[in-house]
Amino acid sequence: MDLKIEFEEKIFENKRRSPDEFKIIANTLRQDIIKSLLLAGSGHSGGPLGIADLMSVLYFGGYLNYNPHEPDWKDRDRFILSAGHMAPILYAVLARAGYFPASELATLRKFGSRLQGHPGLDVKLPGIETSSGSLGQGVSIAVGMAMSHKLVDKDSKEVYSITGDGELQEGICWEAAMTAGTYGLDNFCWIVDNNDCQIDGRVKNVMSVYPLKEKFEAFGFTVFEIDGHNIVDIIATLDKFTRFHALRKGKPVCIIAKTFMGNGVSFMHDNYKWHGNPPNKEQAIKALEELSK
């Protein structure tokens, strides 16, 4: 069976939607991830597939304010992918939001591409807010951005960041959490991609970061534990965050999203061995088949 990889130029608007629509968008993103990783020949499959549902609501559900035609729009909200190795989903989202042509997804990790293996600010890909990939730094940068908006500019911009759960083993995450809690950054939403997977195995076996809810609460967060693949849950929780922010509740929000690595592709599902590998041709064909159902 032959496989021709093409990226249809299709853009999604950022607006309120039905759960079914988000699922369709999420699967488009998953297909983009599989295709770009196959062409790249290296990269991370599992994590990006696992946060596709979260990302589809965040970027295409009217939560994050942005303007793809003016990436540096000063009134935009910020999204920081602290787990920079999940770059394939960020690139897919930005392309589908209209920041750059979807065809550019074919250049992932290639020489001269703006789609670096981990996001880099130097290559000036529209929509990228910071370089990330050295774990824990992104979320700390996000805290600095939230401080800048809430405490210096005193505006109502929101800052969202996604970290992995293995990433939480980095001490700087907790330094950042301490700062967010102490300054009561109610404009800051920290999403933990809690798939309990990291390169070496289950997070609980490599070095437990649990209990997460209690830890974040102790650091001054309002914590929500949700099913990271349940669109209704995701919508309801993001609504709570924006409402709490509008009410100036004075506490940052942490969403612990229970996810499955490789979600949407049966043979990658909940398998940490898919943390850092791309699919081969046969696997990509099977994955795309499943995702187009």
Place this chain on the structure above:
Amino acid sequence: MKTYEKKGDKATRNGFGEALAELGDVMPELVVIGADVTGSVLTSFFQEKHPDRFFSVGVAEQNATTVAVGMALSGKVAVFSSYSAFSAFRNADQLRVSVCYNEANVKIGGAHSGITVGPDGATHQSLEELAFLRALPNLTLVSPCDYLEAKKATKAICEMAGPAFIRFGRPAVPMFTNDDTPFILGKANILREGNDVAIIACGLLVWQALLAAEKLQEVHGINARVINMHTIKPIDVQAIVDASLECKCIVTAEEHQVHGGLGGAVAEVTAKNSPVPIEIVGMKDTFGGSGEPFELIEKYGLTWKEIYASALVAIERKNGTFNKIRQVKDIASYHEGL
């Protein structure tokens, strides 16, 4: 030929702290991140004057650095300062990826640097940061020689775009530059003319270099050129090439390890453009220890005496009269003769 007079003593950290407080008046986008030692690194001056733009994050230098990056990426000029031992090393990864790779408008103050932090001992005596920082792309790196230059340098790095690191110290040290002494990033200042040997120094050792040059003149009639290389990166290549072509031998002096600092930077330039004998004065690949600053700089050879002796060796090497086997003995006897 005395070109620079000492006008009392004052710490370089005062220049840093005062500059920030003054800049705060005219730069509304200036914010400062504190990591618990604000009264030592003197970001407290800014804090007192502009409390709404000062943010403490506690003893967490990694987070302090990336929080500063977040502020910078949101349109601020963000300053973070702690002791160099922690603001150049504890946060090394943050400096590399988030500050320098991002080209973030973050300015790092490296306080209490060098051996002259004194009694705190080796853990707090950062003597290696130039080697690390010099290797980081996009970073501007300055090491001012006295209070007034520290003040000018702080203003200069805050007014330029992009990442910068300024290295300064704790004790009161001689003030000898003037209000009208130029300070241009990347442009070395020639403090004393001479063509027999060039002494290229930074920080605390600039004053010692001037003292050494006077002694060389007085005792041997040697005319030493003294260059204040306040900007370590980007380094003033022209000043180094001119010095090597015109003086034909060089002594470098820094309050830093002999590996990878100013001496290394100068050697890189001459090796490529104009090879000449170079003697490097600095910490000789060893850690320091507790003591008063004046005791420590004597013990570790960071005074004018070492520069003076090294200049004599450099000139001998230039003239082909230098005997390698005699080197150690000679330096010792030069010392004894002082």
